[in-house]
Amino acid sequence: MPAHVPSATDADCLVASGRRVFQIEAQALEAVGARVGADFALACQRILACRGRVVCTGMGKSGHVARKIAATLASTGTPAFFVHPGEAGHGDLGMITDADAVLALSYSGESDEVLMLLPALRRLGNMVIAMTGRPQSTLAREADVHLDVSVPAEACPLHLAPTSSTTASLAMGDALAVALLEARGFTADDFARSHPAGNLGRRLLLRITDVMHGGQDLPQVGEDASLAEALMEMSRKRLGMTAVAGADGRLAGIFTDGDLRRALDRGIDVRQAGIAQLMTRNPRTVDAGQMAAEAAHLMERHQINGLIVVDADGRAVGALNIHDLLRARVV
Known part of the structure; x- marks a missing residue:
């Protein structure tokens, strides 16, 4: 009888595909983590010196990541919120004050909607931190601080869907939040005060x-x-x-x-x-x-x-x- 040729839907193939994603993304995180250095410290110092909030922005998948980073920052002692770059050009730019810092995400560093905000942010005097995968991109060059989140490869076999790159950006956002949390001396009680409806909030705040x-x-x-x-x-x-x-x-x-x-x-x-x-x-x-x-x-x-x-x-x-x-x- 002819030997069985496994199809892409066989359990072993599916498991192997899933494990390959973890391996590729783990390698990506290791590569990005090794680059955390002076620029990362400068970004943290600038945010700590900021008198306003951290405005996170990005398009597409980068926008989803930026929204999550804003939520993590806000819950760990760094006031932050998300602004959609497309909406910013139609009035939401008014949400940003001259005291705010802007964290702009674009893996290519060439997202039109994000780049269109730069002149307005410059006029306001905002400090801009860019998170891209291309240090030579327009956004990276125009920013005050650049965080390099370039990865060796996407986990997507077509090299099209953002996978490793979005994971790396999320991890960089978490790294910023934790470093800022520790620098501010943020405590479990502080965390509970911003999570009054959660289990930790009830345990630490309810008398x-x-x-x-x-x-x-x-x-x-x-x-x-x-x-x-x-x-x-x-x-x-x-x-x-x-x-x-x-x-x-x-x-x-x-x-x-x-x-x-x-x-x-x-x-x-x-x-x-x-x-x-x-x-x-x-x-x-x-x-x-x-x-x-x-x-x-x-x-x-x-x-x-x-x-x-x-x-x-x-x-x-x-x-x-x-x-x-x-x-x-x-x-």
């Missing part, structure tokens, strides 16, 4: 006061209360627990659904029992000023489902349980 039940919603009884009174308070506040305050107003203990089950197991007459003999003394507590993530960590470490929040005097000011943290998506 216990944002999720706890306080005021009239705080379940609390006095130490002289009966078990029946405590159960009624727990039912009204629906947290599965109640704080127990001592005669001085400070937290004396906590009574939970678990304490009730343990009391029933011990055969205690719940109709006659007082809360003082059934509550858990010296319970785990948290401070109102702590982060919600700290409460989640405390619950996990001690395998408990609820916490009483106390003030500096040891008085109960709030309560929260694991469901509150789940609703806030802290855990």
Whole structure:
């Protein structure tokens, strides 16, 4: 029988094609990374000295990359936004002020829409950083700083679709963002402030006061209360627990659904029992000023489902349980 001739849709051929792309693009990144030097440092220094924002621009695939770079810069402490070069020539140029720096991307360095902006940017006095794959191109020569992102080969076998070149440009943008982040002393808290809706933002910004039940919603009884009174308070506040305050107003203990089950197991007459003999003394507590993530960590470490929040005097000011943290998506 004739030998099987693999087609381009065979699994092995598809896998080999995919791996070849990774190899080519890895080689491209290595080549571009080796060229990061004085021009890169100068670009960072100019951006750090900029009184305005970094305006990223580019056409086609370079435009998509420029938009992503702008988003990365903005989220890591360098105010930035994207301007489409075609729209800039029809009014959006007004978005750029003389205090802004411009990061212009064009792998060929000859994109007409980008080059048409240069005279206007010169009149405004903007500093222009170019990112191209041709150091001798018009854009590279006209820019104040040039970042060379030329690659040995595109991963596209037709050498037509931007592949390695766009990956290299993205990596150069990330390199700028990280270098600027470190130079500014940008912290995880700073990052969280620009990502309040994300997981990190919730973990680093959400405080216990944002999720706890306080005021009239705080379940609390006095130490002289009966078990029946405590159960009624727990039912009204629906947290599965109640704080127990001592005669001085400070937290004396906590009574939970678990304490009730343990009391029933011990055969205690719940109709006659007082809360003082059934509550858990010296319970785990948290401070109102702590982060919600700290409460989640405390619950996990001690395998408990609820916490009483106390003030500096040891008085109960709030309560929260694991469901509150789940609703806030802290855990």
